[in-house]
Amino acid sequence: MSSPTSTPVGSKRSRDDIPVTPSSDGLASPPSQRRRGQDSSNGDLPAMPTSPATDIASPAVHDTSLFSSPRRSGNFLPSEVDMSSPLMYGTPSSRVEGTPRSGVRGTPVRQRPDLGSARKAPQVDLHTELPSADGAVASEQAAGQKLVIWGTDVNVGTCKEKFQRFLQRFIDPTSNEDENAGLDLNEPLYMQKLEEISVIGEPVLNVNCSHVQSFDADLYRQLISYPQEVIPTFDMAVNELFFERFPDSILEHQIQVRPYNALKTRNMRSLNPEDIDQMITISGMVIRTSQLIPEMQEAFFQCQVCAFSTRVEVDRGRIAEPAVCRNCNTTHSLALIHNRSAFSDKQMIKVQESPDDMPAGQTPHTTIVYAHNDLVDKVQPGDRINITGIYRAVPMRENPRQSTVKSVYKTHIDVIHFRKTDEKRLHGLDEDSDQKLFTEERVQTLKELAAKPDVYERLSSALAPSIYEQEDIKKGILLQLFGGTRKDFSQTGRGNFRAEVNILLCGDPGTSKSQLLQYVFNLVPRGQYTSGKGSSAVGLTAYVMKDPETKQLVLQTGALVLSDNGICCIDEFDKMSDSTRSVLHEVMEQQTLSIAKAGIICQLNARTSVLAAANPVESQWNPKKTTIENIQLPHTLLSRFDLIFLMLDPQDEAYDRRLAHHLVALYYQSEEQIEEEFLDMAVLKDYIAYARTYINPRLNEEASQALIEAYVDMRKIGSGRGMVSAYPRQLESLIRLAEAHAKVRFSDKVETVDVEEAKRLHREALKQSATDPRTGFVDISILTTGMSATARKRKEEVAQALKKMIQSRGKIPAMKYQQLFDDLRGQSEAAITKDMFEEALRALADEDYLTVTGKTVRLL
Amino acid sequence: MPSSHDWINKPLGVVEAMFAQSNSNPEWEAKVLEYFKGQLKEKESHSWVPSLNDVPLHYLKPNSLVKFRCLVQDMFDPEFYMGVYETVDPSTKANVLRCGKYKDVTECGVDLNSRNTVTAERQTFYCVPIPGESPWAKEISFLSAARVVPSTSYVPSRQKRSYEEDDDDMDTQPQKQREPHTEPHGNGDSKRQETEAPSSQTTTPSDCSSHLDLNFPLPGERGPACLVKVYEGLDSFKLNDTLEIYGILSVNPVLTVLGEEKDPSLLLLNPTESMETPEEQRAHDPPASLVPRLHMLYARPLQHNNPLLPSAPTEDQSAFVSSFLVEMASVRAELLAYLTHVLLGDGLAAEYLLLHLISDVYTRRDVLPLGKFTLNLSGCPLNSYTERLYQIVQQLVPCSYRLSMSLHTMNSMRLVPKKDYVANRLVSGALQLARNTSLFLDETQLEQGQLDSSGVRNITALGNLISWQKVDYDFSYHQMEFPCNINVLVTSEGRSLLPSDCQVPLQPQVTPPNMEEYLTTIHMAQFTSQINKFRVYLSLARTLDYSISDEVTKAVEDDFVDMRKDDPQSVTAEDLHRMLVVARLLSLSLGQTTLSRDGWMRAKHIDMLRRSRTEQQKSLNGNEP
Secondary structure, eight states: OOOTTSOOOSOOOOTTOOOSOOOTTGGGSOGGGOOTTOOOOOSOOTTOTTOGGGGTTSHHHHOOOOOOTTOOSSSOOOTTSOTTSGGGTTSGGGGOSSOTTSOOOSOOOOOOGGGOTTOOOTHHHHTTTOOOTBTTBOOOGGGTOOOOOTTSOOOHHHHHHHHHHHHHHOOOTTOOOGGGTTSOTTSOHHHHHHHHHHHHOOOEEEEEHHHHHHHOHHHHHHHHHOHHHHHHHHHHHHHHHHHHHOTTOOOSSOOEEEEEOOTTOBOGGGOOGGGTTSEEEEEEEEEEEEEEEEEEEEEEEEETTTOOEEEEEOBTTBOOOOSBOTTTOOBTOEEEOGGGSEEEEEEEEEEEOOGGGSOTTSOOOEEEEEEEGGGTTOOOTTOEEEEEEEEEEEEOOOOTTOSOOBOEEEEEEEEEEEEESSTHHHHTOSSOTTSOOOOHHHHHHHHHHHHSTTHHHHHHHHSSTTSOOOHHHHHHHHHHHHOOOOEEEGGGTSEEEOOOOOEEEEEOTTSSHHHHHHHHHHHSTTEEEEETTTOOHHHHSEEEEEOTTTOOEEEEEOHHHHTTTSEEEEESGGGSOHHHHHHHHHHHHHOEEEEEETTEEEEEEOOOEEEEEEOOTTSSOOTTSOHHHHHOOOHHHHTTOSEEEEEOOOOOHHHHHHHHHHHHHHHTOOHHHHHHHHHHHHHHHHHHHHHHHHOOOEEOHHHHHHHHHHHHHHHHHHHHTTSOOOOHHHHHHHHHHHHHHHHHTTOSEEOHHHHHHHHHHHHHHHHHHSBOTTTOOBOTHHHHTSSOHHHHHHHHHHHHHHHHHHHHTOSOSEEEHHHHHHHHHHHOSSOOOHHHHHHHHHHHHHTTSEEEETTEEEEO | OOSOOHHHHOHHHHHHHHHHHHTTOTTHHHHHHHHHHHHHHSTTHHHHSOBTTTSOGGGSOTTSEEEEEEEEEEEEEEEEEEEEEEEEOTTTOOEEEEEOTTOSBOOSOBOTTOTTOEEEEEEEEEEEEOTTBOHHHHHHHHHHHHHSOOSSSOOGGGHHHHHHHHHHHHHHOOOSTTHHHHSOOSSTTHHHHHHHHHHHHHTOGGGSSSOOOOOOSSTTOOSOOEEEEEOSOGGGOOTTOEEEEEEEEEOOTHHHHHHHOOOHHHHHHOHHHHHSOHHHHHHHSOOTTTSOEEEEEEEEEOSOOOTTSOOSOSHHHHHHHHHHHHHHHHHHHHHHHHHHHHTTTOHHHHHHHHHHHTOOOOEEETTEEESOOOEEEESOOSSSHHHHHHHHHHHHSSBEEEEEOOHHHHHHOOOSOEEETTTTEEEOOTTOOOTTOEEEEEGGGOOSSOOOHHHHHHHHHHHHHHHHSEEEEEOSSSEEEEEOOOEEEEEOSSSOSSOOSEEEEOOOSOOOSOHHHHHHHHHHHSOHHHHHHHHHHHHHHHHOOOBOOHHHHHHHHHHHHHHHHHOTTTOOHHHHHHHHHHHHHHHHHTTOSBOOHHHHHHHHHHHHHHHHHHHHHHHHHHHOO
């Protein structure tokens, strides 16, 4: 038995480590040699020999063996100690971890304030008569009696056995969690994890509750209903198992089991009084974290008269100050000695309901969460997390001077496990796991819908029904919502390929472009809506901010990063400043954002689809001009859009009639019809979410062939007229669109039909946007180089004509600018504008044929 | 006057009696609600209940039934309370079960470990009086309340005076916090006031100088804010709902004292206490003397807050409506004449203003709000004309606010509500308004200069409000969209920089030498009864149902096609949108609930007139250098 005076070797990690001898006999221990926090045996108080049953509530929490830390031998207690003897209470032996048989050696137990040792409510008295081997937990099967922890139906022995069996046998061949990466899926999962623990030395075992449930539903139920009894039992079981297998491993403290993903996952709103003291998992967003709070676990009192010392454990947040010294019977002589009291780390975290699971028109709820020990500082404000923990309600403090109390409880959650839901962005894996869970029936409905031959048309018409027609545009947007398949070639050094489809809508003002954008923004869970006029480069990307409280630099993300995996809708794209637009270059092709600001250099993922809307420069679309001329956007940016649609007023009577009918109906539709539509929107949302999560189509052989053909065809069209009509970017677009179309069908294969539709849509978009107004041909170079091939040809002709004219004049070293212009105009049959003339001059200057200085043109 | 109004004076007694009878059968809760609902259904009975809006707080009996006409400004987190708890009766030493519902505090000696304790859930709403409620609406509701003397200690002779106080404060006192200090001394209640005032300050030791911010959406508002404890139907309430709440008033001073005590040693050991920042405590547990608690028994959503109209959709109302429908056309003509005078003889502008005043977002189709009708009145004369115009509008509608869009206000004012995570509350902004509030944006006040980032945000917010009828509340980590239904009227010199559904350039027919005098005379010339008619008319026209027959649909379609045939550029889908709204409003303004061919032609006609006017304006401007 370690003497209380022995200064333990090393490992004074923090206050909350309790690697030291319990000073049951601490009465005489010299205070000077104690480090603070050394003693925090939270259950067994020497001062309270009559309270063994305090442990009942949470057995393993209390059978904390507090050895002076990593001493390997010497203090190992023989398992034969009669633990049930009342004499053993208050001695270290009673705190031997686990059962005597275990190979658990001197590994210290770390206290688990998350399980709330403080909760030892009224059970206490009832249990004094039931001290038994497992730290006062009634589990004497030998007696043939089925004893359970008071107030529950948990039998420690069976529970432990079950859990050990679970650990040893559970295999999850379908696992796809990133935590399990690198593990052999056909071997018992958790045994591999234990092995990992022995290697890494991080004594935490995360257990997925759904695994427990599929293995043993009853155990799961107990875990959910009585977490603070069951988890310590799990702890015990794990440690026994672990030290049996890896008797030589050294851990900082004993393994703690951290269950997560309790299937009761719910949002904050649905918490109700029935959940109190149960294990729950909720999701939310961290909005505030407090400073670290040292929480007193055990108070140390010393008598001012006789120096008798005593320890009092914190009970429900308060300390019962002993009024009388038991040694000398002096009243009110005991004083609290702070630096000999035990503290543990604690942090308050405020979590707010995530905006996605809130009913419209209400404000988000917040919940207070307490993190203990090493979970402190694990999350930052702004993180989206899933919290597994125990829901608590504490009555408001009673006021001794007041006869009445507020009848309100304070509620909070003691965290057992954090899981960041957006952590995966760092891993670059697909989609979030916090995607909505779909019920069987829902999946069934979706699949039925998918099986319909006209699902594509159905969905596209369900999209923004208030906007009239524009079928192709809606189809394009629909494909954008589904997106292509993400391909990762980073291992071969080719980097990620973009799966997101970008779309630009341009056209006359008042053609409901904004409305479409608004609709899309409302439809997708991670949508962002900005307006080109109102957003700066900073607002789009990310900016560095100094936290006023902590003076810490914080990276605040802008719209593009926020819409990672979503859609960023940018209205008034044309009004955006050039510098802002330049940010988009990286985002739209590489899907990342680089930031170098205030000492922070980083690259963020921004795998966002861009849906932009632009107005023509002249307020009305000029059909005589090309797209580029109409919207004045750099072609480098334009070529990054997969589809560019023109939304023009068609101006034809039949269309007008349909439009009028549509609008009038829009205004005076009956209630039921509106109701119906809302249903559609919900279905559409689910359909998209489902397809994005579960469907990853790949090209099949025929489809690849079809794509190749399509591409070759596109290039051929152009080559016939001496211009290039397709670039590899267009091929990539086609692939993405075909994949998206396959997703719409819930198909894992991209087939020829998908390619056909992709081709059609792409052609439609091109027809609209890349038609050369001068020739009427589709000319992709308008988008890729900003100038149509005919325009380029024409430019060349003018230059040649000019050159010929100059040459025909013989050797004149210089001539007047204006005169030359007039001459050229007179000579040419086509009208030559000043612009054209200047361009020709520039072209010739580039050839080093002449130079222009002011008003004179010199030959070289 | 019935004397035995125990359900008003001692509602808790009723609740407790029912609880005692129930033998912990949970059905008693429903019975309580039914009982009170039944009582309130009786004729006139709701007018016996004193209103927090009209009666100063210190005249109201604690634990009596009161009503409160308010807007839900913020929704706090749900809280768990002891629905049923066990205490020891000091005299008999027997354990007694008590009911904790509708109460803030428990009796002494609660056995916290009792197995009979039932934990229940309730939610707190922070409610403020309806922002921008016009003085006349307040006055009328006040007078009607005074007519039926409520069963309080409230002495009617004092009514007048306190009302006058109210009135003065409206104009002169922008500061909200004078209430506890300006209360007149010399009556019995002032003692309580005095003892509490200091204690309320000790609760906020860190920051004595700052007043308790009651978080009214509009600056310069006053009135009681209230923490409403809601027990049933939590999901049916939404932020910014306007409600009339009947509940039990609780001003227990304990609520204040509890928070005040801060023994440092206890603080250390009690983590739950230390978690709350002083700001949060102040926001969530303000002194009960300032922010009373109201335990809701019954709430009625208000369609409007016009006291001249029967508020409940009962038979009363339909009778009222049908009787008024007869007059409708004549009232409309009078109102139109009145507005024409006000708009300096411009009949067309008056017509549009009238349509604007009865507009209402009656439904939404995915993101598109239908029925909104933002009017931009351009070419307004400068110099306080707009201010007078607002005063006239204010006289007509029950809820309004004038936002003077000066550079300074745009840069400094908070329009969009923002979540304050430190105090854990939604800090209100001027755009947190009740439905159908008239928002008067005075762009004539805008001068040249630099808008800073908050100014840009404010302008964007106004733009969003106008185009989509929604406000994106700032939750710092994300934005949250709250749909709204606000009638926006923009007055400007030229075309407004904000979007609008319809722009009407004002063409004054008269140019009075003294504008102020001119408008005052017009205003004075109207009798109150006349004005009241207008008020009823405007509120009523908005609530009428409206439909359109297939036949007329067809006609409208044909018409649209014809118009496009002549000149496709001139008529777009947007124009059709607008004309449909105009047609709807025009029909409603005449009391017609279906669109007739005539109605459509009229709508087309006035839209034509308006457009020719704007084009004229455009060409005029084009000629200018």
